[in-house]
Ligand SMILES: [Zn+2]
C-alpha cells in the first residue's frame with residue numbers, strides 16, 4: 184500500500200508539474216516583438232509608363248516575395264504614383280489604392296502599405312508613406328513635405344549617398360548633403376528620417392549624417408532600411424517593435440516613434456537605457472530604441488552580446504562593454520544608439536528630448552543654381568534609372 188501511495192504521490196506531482204509547465208509555456212500574452220519588413224520597393228505597373236517594365240514584380244508578386252522572405256509588412260514605393268494610367272487616364276495613386284482594396288488577402292500575407300518614391304533629381308529621392316497620396320503627389324517638393332507632415336505621414340530620404348561610381352554615372356544622392364552649396368537645407372526639418380541601409384548607399388556615411396542631424400535639430404530622426412527591389416526579391420531590412428497584432432496604425436506609430444532597428448537582424452534592439460527613477464510598481468524606468476526618457480544626470484546603458492558598438496551623441500565609445508554608466512550635465516539632451524557589426528542598427532534612445540515643434544517656415548521651392556539639369560519639381564525618372 185505504501186508503494187502504491189508513493190506512486191500515486193509521484194503521479195500527482197507529475198500532473199501538477201505538467202500543469203505548471205503548460206502554464207509557463209503558455210505564458211502571459213507576448214508583450215511585444217521585433218517584426219521584419221521593408222520600407223522601399225518597386226512594382227510594375229505602375230513603374231514606369233509607358234512600358235511598365237521597370238520592376239520584375241507586380242503588386243501580387245511583391246506580396247509573394249515578401250512572404251517568401253518572412254516579411255511581416257511591406258511599404259511599396261513605386262516611382263509612378265504621380266503619373267496617370269495611359270489607358271484609363273486615372274492617377275496611379277488612386278488606381279493602386281483601389282487594386283489593393285479589391286485584392287483578397289491570404290491569411291499569411293504581410294501587411295501592405297502603398298507609398299511612393301518621389302523621384303525628383305533635385306533635391307533627391309524621398310520615400311513617402313502613410314498619407315493621402317493622391318493629394319500630395321502633384322505638389323512641388325516643399326509643399327508636398329508640408330502636406331505629408333500635416334497628414335501625419337512619413338517622408339524619408341532615400342539612398343542618401345548613392346553617388347556616381349564606375350558602373351553608374353548617375354548621382355542619386357541627397358544633394359543638400361552631397362552638394363551643400365546648391366542649398367536645400369530648408370527641407371531637413373520637414374523630413375522624417377533617412378535610409379540607413381540601402382544596397383547602393385553606404386551605411387557608414389548615412390549613420391554619420393544621422394547623428395549630425397539629430398544633434399542639430401534635437402529631435403527624433405528615424406533611420407530605416409530598404410531593399411529598393413527592382414529584380415523581384417525582398418529582404419528583411421527594417422524591424423519595428425509591435426505589441427499585439429500588427430495593424431497599419433501600429434506600424435505607422437512604431438515607425439514614427441523610431442521603434443525601429445535597421446539591418447538583416449534585430450539584435451541591436453536589445454539596447455536599453457535605465458535611469459534612477461522608479462515607476463509606480465517600484466521598477467526602474469527603462470527605455471528601448473526610439474523611446475525618450477527624462478533623466479537627471481546619469482543613466483545605465485545595456486545590451487546583449489559582445490559585438491555591440493555603442494554611440495553616445497554620435498561618438499563611438501571605443502571598447503565599451505555592457506553595462507555602461509553614462510554621466511552628463513543635469514537635464515542635457517543626449518542620444519544613445521547601438522550597432523552590431525553591419526548587421527543591425529538600433530534607432531537611438533533619447534535622453535531629455537525637447538518637445539518637437541512644427542518647423543516655423545514651409546520649405547521654400549528654391550530654384551537650384553544655373554547648370555542644374557532639372558527643376559525642383561518632382562519628375563519621374565526614365566525607366567533606365569533604377570532606385
Ligand atoms: Zn530612388
Ligand SMILES: [Zn+2]
Pocket residue numbers: 223224225300411569570
Ligand atoms: Zn527606389
